[in-house]
Amino acid sequence: MNTxxxxxxxxxxxxxxxxxxxxxxxxxxRFSLVAGCLSRHAGTAQKAGQALGLDPARTYTDWTQMARVEAARPDGIALAIIVTPNDMHLPVAAAFLEAGIPVLCEKPLALTLDQARHFTERFITKGHDMVVAYTYSGYAMVREARRLVHDGTLGTIRNIQVEYLQDWLGDADSDGGWRLDPRTGGAGGCLGDIGTHAFHLAEFVSGLRCEVLSARVSRLVPRHAVPDDAQIQLRFSDNAVGSLWVSQVATGSGNALRLRLFGEKAGLEWNQEQPDTLIVSTADGRTTHIARGGSAVGTPSLLPRGHPEGYLEAFARLYADTAYLLDGHDAPLLPRLADGVRGQEFIEAALTSGTQYGAWVSVRA
Known part of the structure; x- marks a missing residue:
């Protein structure tokens, strides 16, 4: 295999x-980190490159220069990984895509839906695409849940409940840095930072599209300039309903992402803080705990059963899929540019609904 x-x-x-x-x-x-522009500040970028053992000649202080130089090198990078604040995602991605270098970018894709749409029109027409880091779609049991839904284990989906709760911004003195500045993090606040993960998870597993939503969007810590909590009613295709609660001020919550789907035959639950298990329940009172790596599980694992897989392994699965893509194969479960735009559609719809006192707003396809 290529590295x-x-x-x-x-x-x-x-x-x-x-x-x-x-x-x-x-x-x-499958990858070797050989180059970087690790900070917008020259001194920090140089020290960071040295700390990671990068060749000084490939430790850049200007990402536009990095794109040009790496594209011209016979041993240049095969993938640019963007982990900047949100406002820099699209400008950096554009430079590397224009140079012919594939991109894997953190989410949310952009600061606004219009930015995301214009970017997509610019690059999709040229045959470019990119990977967007919706991490939770990399969990083995999330993919197994998707498979069970697709295979009809739950029957027709009636209700989808998803919540993503954290508390790290709940302290009145908490410093969210660039995430709480709408100029660098976007106007969505918690909707963009973690709400897009929850929304993507609901559609990824269910296979349904959210068509309209009604949102209550709040700043529960008054000094926050962007939303820190939102409760949203959802209506999906095929007459399914649901709700999404996202908060970064839910006291006592660490990284509490939970998905529940209820169908005509069974209900299913997955909890990110116990990610190796799916719970399937039926109306006759039976509850089945499905363990990752078990003989009946159709989704492959990175580790044997009983060896926990978590957040890093989910990220690694996205990277393994990306390597497969670079090898020239298809990777149908890998989140792509269209998924990034979908996240922006969710953010805009929720913000619009919130300003209209919970009016039902279309999540534009």
């Missing part, structure tokens, strides 16, 4: 997402 050389933009050592991406890369054995 693909990659470069990273943003994500100097010590940044949460930069460190996560590098660990996930290492888990796959």
């Amino acid at each position: 693909w050389p990659v470069g990273m933009i943003g994500g100097a050592p010590g940044s949460f997402m930069g460190d996560v991406h590098r660990r996930a890369l290492a888990l796959t054995g």
Whole structure:
């Protein structure tokens, strides 16, 4: 198998997402980090490159220069990984795509839906696409849940409940940095930061599209300039209904992402904090706990049953799929540019509904 050389933009050592991406890369054995523009500040970028053992000649202080130089090198990078603040996602991605270098980008895709749409029109027409890091679609048991729904284990889906709760912004003195600044993080706040994950998870597993929503969007900590909590009613295709609750001020919650689907035959539950298990329940009182790696599970695992797979392994599965894509194969479960645009459609619809006192708003397809 090929080992693909990659470069990273943003994500100097010590940044949460930069460190996560590098660990996930290492888990796959399919990538080698050889270049980077790890900070917009020249001194920090140079020190970060040195800390990661990068060649000084491939430690850049300007990402536009990095795109040009790497595209011209015979051993240039095969993938650009973008882990910058949200406002830089599209400008950086555009530079690398224009240079002919594939991109894997953190979410949300952009600051606004219009930005995302214009970007897509610009690059899709040229045959370019990119991977968007909706991490939770990489969990083995999330993919198994999708398979069970597709195979009809639950029957027709009637109700979809998803929530993503954190508490790290609940302290009145908490510092969310660029995420709480609408100029760098976007106007969506928690909707963009983690709500897009929950929304993507609901559609990814159910196979249904949310058509309209009604949102109550709040700033429960008054000093926050962007939403920190939202409760949203959802209506899906095929007459399914549901709700989504997202909060970064839910006291006592760590990374509490939970999905529940209820069909005519059975209900299903997956909890990110116990990610190796699916719970399937039926009306006759039977509850089945399905363990990752079991003989009846159709979705492959990275580790044997009993060896927990978590957040890093989910990221690694996205990277393994990306390597498969670079090898010239299809990777149908990998989140792509269209999924990034879909996240922006969700954010805009929720913000619009919130300003209209919960009016039902179309989630534009």
